Amino acid sequence: MNERQILDRLRDCIANLDIEGVREASEQALNANVPAIKAIDEGLLRGIQMVSERFQAGEFFLTEIIVAGAAMEEGLKVLRPHVKKNEIENKLGTVIIGTVEGDLHSIGKDIVCMWLQGSGFNVVDLGVDIQTDKFVETVRAKNPIILGLSSLLTSTMPEMENVITRLKIAGLRCKVKVIVGGAPVSESFAEKIGADAFAPEAVAALNTCKEWASRG
Amino acid sequence: MKVKERMMAVLHHEEPDVIPFSAYTVLVPRGDVERELRSMGLCLVDVVYGVHGINTPDVKMQTTEAVASLNANDRLLCVTKQKHVLDRVYFTPLGKLNEKYTANYATSEWPAEWVIKDVKDYEVAEYILDDTEFFPRYDDFVKAEKMMGNDGIVEAIAPKSPIQSMLYELLGYKTFALHYHLHRKEFDQLFRLYTRKQLEMYKVIAESPAEVILSFENITGTMTSPKIFEEYCMPFYNEAAQILHSKDKIFMVHLDGKLKCLRDLIAKTPIDVIEAFTPPPIGDMTIEEALATWKGKVLWTNFPATEYLEAGLERVEKETISMLNSAAPGRDFAMAVTEDIGDIMSLEYMKVLTTIARQVAEHGAYPLAKTSPSPVACR
Numbered sequence: 001m002n003e004r005q006i007l008d009r010l011r012d013c014i015a016n017l018d019i020e021g022v023r024e025a026s027e028q029a030l031n032a033n034v035p036a037i038k039a040i041d042e043g044l045l046r047g048i049q050m051v052s053e054r055f056q057a058g059e060f061f062l063t064e065i066i067v068a069g070a071a072m073e074e075g076l077k078v079l080r081p082h083v084k085k086n087e088i089e090n091k092l093g094t095v096i097i098g099t100v101e102g103d104l105h106s107i108g109k110d111i112v113c114m115w116l117q118g119s120g121f122n123v124v125d126l127g128v129d130i131q132t133d134k135f136v137e138t139v140r141a142k143n144p145i146i147l148g149l150s151s152l153l154t155s156t157m158p159e160m161e162n163v164i165t166r167l168k169i170a171g172l173r174c175k176v177k178v179i180v181g182g183a184p185v186s187e188s189f190a191e192k193i194g195a196d197a198f199a200p201e202a203v204a205a206l207n208t209c210k211e212w213a214s215r216g
Numbered sequence: 217m218k219v220k221e222r223m224m225a226v227l228h229h230e231e232p233d234v235i236p237f238s239a240y241t242v243l244v245p246r247g248d249v250e251r252e253l254r255s256m257g258l259c260l261v262d263v264v265y266g267v268h269g270i271n272t273p274d275v276k277m278q279t280t281e282a283v284a285s286l287n288a289n290d291r292l293l294c295v296t297k298q299k300h301v302l303d304r305v306y307f308t309p310l311g312k313l314n315e316k317y318t319a320n321y322a323t324s325e326w327p328a329e330w331v332i333k334d335v336k337d338y339e340v341a342e343y344i345l346d347d348t349e350f351f352p353r354y355d356d357f358v359k360a361e362k363m364m365g366n367d368g369i370v371e372a373i374a375p376k377s378p379i380q381s382m383l384y385e386l387l388g389y390k391t392f393a394l395h396y397h398l399h400r401k402e403f404d405q406l407f408r409l410y411t412r413k414q415l416e417m418y419k420v421i422a423e424s425p426a427e428v429i430l431s432f433e434n435i436t437g438t439m440t441s442p443k444i445f446e447e448y449c450m451p452f453y454n455e456a457a458q459i460l461h462s463k464d465k466i467f468m469v470h471l472d473g474k475l476k477c478l479r480d481l482i483a484k485t486p487i488d489v490i491e492a493f494t495p496p497p498i499g500d501m502t503i504e505e506a507l508a509t510w511k512g513k514v515l516w517t518n519f520p521a522t523e524y525l526e527a528g529l530e531r532v533e534k535e536t537i538s539m540l541n542s543a544a545p546g547r548d549f550a551m552a553v554t555e556d557i558g559d560i561m562s563l564e565y566m567k568v569l570t571t572i573a574r575q576v577a578e579h580g581a582y583p584l585a586k587t588s589p590s591p592v593a594c595r
Binding site for chain 1 (some may be wrong): 326394397398412438441473522555
């Protein structure tokens, strides 16, 4: 197999949710001296792009997205140790993400993390049930370009506004873009609380973050 | 019509005098506001968990509870913010399994660690399920119904369907997705056993004095895809409904997610009532679309209160009228607030609730007249 065929195989294995195939193709890429960063960018990420297109077309659902994420992780396990430092880390900047206080849901957040990491962002996943102070402290310490807030409960949505208010008080709001998401969250809610964007699903979140990162 | 009579008329596909408006009792404020709401015809809805008792002769369960560490500020300011972690261990002759729950704000429990973490856990999980016996326990329901009288209805809660139980209670979404794709044999074997046991449970529930049986399915089409719904949910609904209908029960399912991709499949189910149906912007189907697609089913529609909590009461008024207008003439239609929106004693929430109740009382006379769409309806 030549380089192009190996990269296509990586892409197809991701798109076909073939975890074992991704591991094999990643090893094959290294054995054929394909640069690891190229295998990630032109193999794995092209596969993820196909998965996201199938998701947007209504052919794939969250279960498929999760398996695609597991396949991506399997490939990264093999390829990442061979990526030169700074080739991938911080390529697009840092994103801090977490589910707001009182809310233990992680599904949406985890999927967004997976897509962002796979796309070259440095992701700091704070987890679930995160206190407002923790968001503010981490933004101060890590200097991210984006803060992602997730909530799946109507009762915890107001916490998103609290985080934004506290960022303003701390003088950090102008330094970071804020994107919000979660089943009960809407565009109008995002606007009302002063977020920069609302993402109805993971692919939209990824696209918004990429757009912001490209603007610098 | 009395409040209960009005709601039951709709659930029986009969004509009410006014479109019913309801709220779960836990979402209704107390005191003057409650009196005002009820004077405007609010129907209380109480739910009773466990009209079936559960016994596991060969499985022992041990639960430990710990208060998660909080900062000093939290401790001083708000005891209700204590976070409890429940660690439940199941001991069986084949080994043990555990699950962890975190309870926040003393209102709800959320799984933090699921029972099945690995494919090797299926054997023990199956043992636990197979060991489970169900028996009637109807006293709490009878008491609740007596207390409620004609002020509302009491529903008996049935568990989530087997596939939704596997997703929410046994596997969690990540393991669910991976095992569904990679370990289908074990996944399906557990599903079949779960189905058999839950149908045993439904038989006990069907013998209960409850007329209305509600399952909190919480299905959303993004997670429960049409393929999963068709293969795993629908056959179960068919069997469960057969059991319930043979005893003249009303089979009601809580479906408050995004349902557009499932709409044609839901139409084919024998579910009698789509409870907590939530229109856009939270859901993705309009009331008109739902009523047209699910002819013959009752649409008990949730007012998406969170969207309008701070939008102003004028907006709430318009939205309520718009929802009624969308449902005209109102056959098989009821309205409700079914979403936990946080502090039910907050002034904003109380005002929203009373505004909806007032609009339904003023504009909800059956049959509803279709008027030209308001700007809100067109948004």
